[in-house]
Amino acid sequence: xxxxxxxxxxxxxxxxxxxxxxxxxxxxxxxxxxxxxxxxxxxxxxxxxxxxxxxxxxxxxxxxxxxxxxxxxxxxxxxxxxxxxxxxxxxxxxxxxxxxxxxxxxxxxxxxxxxxxxxxxxxxxxxxxxxxxxxxxxxxxxxxxxxxxxxxxxxxxxxxxxxxxxxxxxxxxxxxxxxxxxxxxxxxxxxxxxxxxxxxxxxxxxxxxxxxxxxxxxxxxxxxxxxxxxxxxxxxxxxxxxxxxxxxxxxxxxxxxxxxxxxxxxxxxxxxxxxxxxxxxxxxxxxxxxxxxxxxxxxxxxxxxxxxxxxxxxxxxxxxxxxxxxxxxxxxxxxxxxxxxxxxxxxxxxxxxxxxxxxx
Amino acid sequence: xxxxxxxxxxxxxxxxxxxxxxxxxxxxxxxxxxxxxxxxxxxxxxxxxxxxxxxxxxxxxxxxxxxxxxxxxxxxxxxxxxxxxxxxxxxxxxxxxxxxxxxxxxxxxxxxxxxxx
Numbered sequence: 001x002x003x004x005x006x007x008x009x010x011x012x013x014x015x016x017x018x019x020x021x022x023x024x025x026x027x028x029x030x031x032x033x034x035x036x037x038x039x040x041x042x043x044x045x046x047x048x049x050x051x052x053x054x055x056x057x058x059x060x061x062x063x064x065x066x067x068x069x070x071x072x073x074x075x076x077x078x079x080x081x082x083x084x085x086x087x088x089x090x091x092x093x094x095x096x097x098x099x100x101x102x103x104x105x106x107x108x109x110x111x112x113x114x115x116x117x118x119x120x121x122x123x124x125x126x127x128x129x130x131x132x133x134x135x136x137x138x139x140x141x142x143x144x145x146x147x148x149x150x151x152x153x154x155x156x157x158x159x160x161x162x163x164x165x166x167x168x169x170x171x172x173x174x175x176x177x178x179x180x181x182x183x184x185x186x187x188x189x190x191x192x193x194x195x196x197x198x199x200x201x202x203x204x205x206x207x208x209x210x211x212x213x214x215x216x217x218x219x220x221x222x223x224x225x226x227x228x229x230x231x232x233x234x235x236x237x238x239x240x241x242x243x244x245x246x247x248x249x250x251x252x253x254x255x256x257x258x259x260x261x262x263x264x265x266x267x268x269x270x271x272x273x274x275x276x277x278x279x280x281x282x283x284x285x286x287x288x289x290x291x292x293x294x295x296x297x298x299x300x301x302x303x304x305x306x307x308x309x310x311x312x313x314x315x316x317x318x319x320x321x322x323x324x325x326x327x328x329x330x331x332x333x334x335x336x337x338x339x340x341x342x343x344x345x346x347x348x349x350x351x352x353x354x355x356x357x358x359x360x
Numbered sequence: 361x362x363x364x365x366x367x368x369x370x371x372x373x374x375x376x377x378x379x380x381x382x383x384x385x386x387x388x389x390x391x392x393x394x395x396x397x398x399x400x401x402x403x404x405x406x407x408x409x410x411x412x413x414x415x416x417x418x419x420x421x422x423x424x425x426x427x428x429x430x431x432x433x434x435x436x437x438x439x440x441x442x443x444x445x446x447x448x449x450x451x452x453x454x455x456x457x458x459x460x461x462x463x464x465x466x467x468x469x470x471x472x473x474x475x476x477x
Contacts, residue, residue, distance in 0.1 A: 343463060347374075347456045354449055355384040 019056045019094055026054060026102065034058075037167055038070060042105065045089075052089060056100040067099045073167045074101035076143055084134025086154075086162050106164075108157050112150035115247060121284075124247040125314050130161035132240060132307035138163075139233045139303055144170045146231065148239035149218040150246055170231060217252040218242045221294055234296040237303055241291025244310075248284060249276040253292065269294070284313055286322035363469035367411025368404055370464050374457040375403020381453075387444065402434045406458050407465075414465035415472070423466035424459055431458015 021028055021043070029042040032053060043054040057070050074091040081087065091101040108114075111127070118124060131153055135145060145152075145166060152165040220238035222230050245253045253270045270292055273285045287309045293299045300306040309319040316336040318324060324332065334341050379399030382388050388395060410427045417423065435454025439447045 340460070340464060340467070343456075343460045347453070347460060350456060351381055351453060354452070355381065 019098055019100065020096060021054075021094065023095055024092065026052075028054070037066065043102070045102070051105050052102050053105045054100055054102045056094070057098045059098075067097075069167070070099040070101070073169070076166050076169050076171065077103070080138050080141055080143060080166075082134055082137040084130055084161055084163055085138065085166075086164055106154045106156055106162050108155045108160075110151055111153040111155060111243070112246070114155040115150070115250060121248070122314060125284075125310055127155060127159075127161050128240075128244055128247055129307055129310050129314070131163060131243065132303050132310065134161065134163045135236055135240065136303040136307060138169075139236065142172045144172055144231060144233055145236050145239070146170055146223065147215060147218075148236055148243060149215045150243055151215075153243070172232060217254070220296065222296060230296075232296075233302055234299050237291050237299045237306055238293075238296070240303060240306060241288055241299070244284075244288045244291060245270065245273055248273045248280050248288060251276060281313070282328070283319045283322040283324070287313060287319055290321040361469050362411070363414040363465045363471065364408055364411030366469040367407030367409075367414070367461050367465045369407070370461050371403035371405075371407025371410070371457070372400050373403070374460060375406075376400040378403070378453050378457060385446075385449070388446075398438065402438055402454070403457060403461075406430050406434050407461055410458065410461045411465045411469070414462075414469070418466070418471070420463070420466045424462045427458040427460070427462015427465070428455055429458070431455045431461070434458075 019028065019041075025045060025047045026043045027046055029044060029051070031039060032042050033040045038055045038057050041054045041056065042051060044051050055070075057067060071091060074088050077085060078088045078091075086103050086106060089102045089104070091099070093099060111131075114127070115124065118127075131148075135148065138145060143166070145163065146168045147165060148163070152163065154162045154164055156162060216224075218239045220231075220235040223235050223238075242253045245251075255270060270289070273280045273288055274282070287306070290298070290309075291300055291306050300309070305320070309321055312319045316332055318329075318332070376396055376399065379396035380392075382392055382395040382399075406427070409430050410423070413426050414423050417426075432451060432455040435451040435458075436447075438454065439445070439450040442450065
């Protein structure tokens with residue numbers, strides 16, 4: 001009897017699980033990413049001659065629920081037609097019963113990779129605002145993402161921002177203004193009410209069926225507690241606040257371990273961004289902490305409000321999250337009108353010079 | 361606030377201030393009132409011209425250069441009619457005021473919406 005080595009066994013497994021696309025118009029080129037629910041491949045559309053990304057359910061022997069969820073993910077993305085959300089081109093079944101969907105191939109880097117080489121806070125905030133716009137659009141259509149994190153945001157080669165991985169998104173309601181979409185894309189009641197989750201925080205990376213919603217450091221406290229029914233737009237606001245925290249500090253938010261009155265450890269307070277980097281503006285810190293407030297009623301009501309405050313930060317205008325004193329107001333005004341202030345100072349110096357230097 | 365209005369206000373304030381500094385020149389202190397009035401008037405004229413220019417042309421550099429030129433021209437005319445030949449003392453600050461107004465009118469103030477149709 002001849003034993004097969006582990007390496008050979010792994011290879012055989014890989015070949016066996018390799019999806020068969022021969023009956024479709026797609027040709028797989030290589031694997032791009034592997035997650036708990038599915039694997040994303042680089043593929044080519046043989047009819048149109050373009051490259052795209054195809055997400056395929058991992059194994060054929062999956063539960064019907066898993067397949068249904070994948071179709072649900074494709075439908076959720078399809079209903080969200082926005083420049084900041086990757087469009088889905090096609091959805092279908094492979095001969096072995098695996099569900100797949102084809103989407104636009106995004107070339108670029110993830111937000112966390114982008115942050116490694118982009119040090120300008122203003123540029124980072126502009127990208128963050130684009131993320132807010134895409135998420136606000138989804139919210140307006142009744143969809144909450146529930147797994148926003150830098151790894152799920154792509155910055156394209158031309159600077160475009162795309163929010164990915166809507167696999168654990170929750171549909172709060174049918175949008176009132178997309179009745180035509182609702183006709184074609186409406187999910188069945190069982191799909192729209194599906195709660196995939198008894199939240200079990202602790203796993204980083206792809207969200208997998210029935211085990212995890214969200215990612216530690218980026219999920220809201222109510223999400224971490226598994227209060228699925230209470231999750232709404234403000235849960236995404238928290239995650240966006242955590243992303244802003246990352247963009248300001250280059251670190252994922254960490255809990256500030258303090259002892260509660262009953263001696264238990266509480267981690268509801270995050271370490272303040274300015275204690276990591278004192279150069280961060282107080283207003284920027286306040287915006288971040290307001291979005292990440294432990295109580296969801298203390299957070300921004302919606303992503304749009306958060307986006308407006310980020311826009312004000314970019315324009316050196318006062319933000320709703322921070323009440324500045326007279327000196328800070330003056331400092332902000334001087335900072336915003338630096339060149340005018342320099343010109344006036346130059347004028348005054350010149351005047352003093354003319355007064356002091358006697359006429360020769 | 362419109363660009364010409366910004367020009368007028370800034371020109372008047374800086375012009376008046378410019379005139380008031382004549383108090384430090386004992387030889388002309390007794391003419392302070394007329395100097396302040398004429399300097400303010402000069403600032404307003406420069407402000408209108410520079411503000412209207414800024415409404416028409418949107419370029420920071422050209423706006424600053426135009427302001428500088430208008431400020432220098434008006435200051436030159438003032439110095440020419442002033443007794444004592446204070447060319448340097450009048451033209452340098454006058455040009456500087458024009459430059460500041462040129463910058464401010466390009467940077468601030470709203471431009472009327474472009475007509476459609």
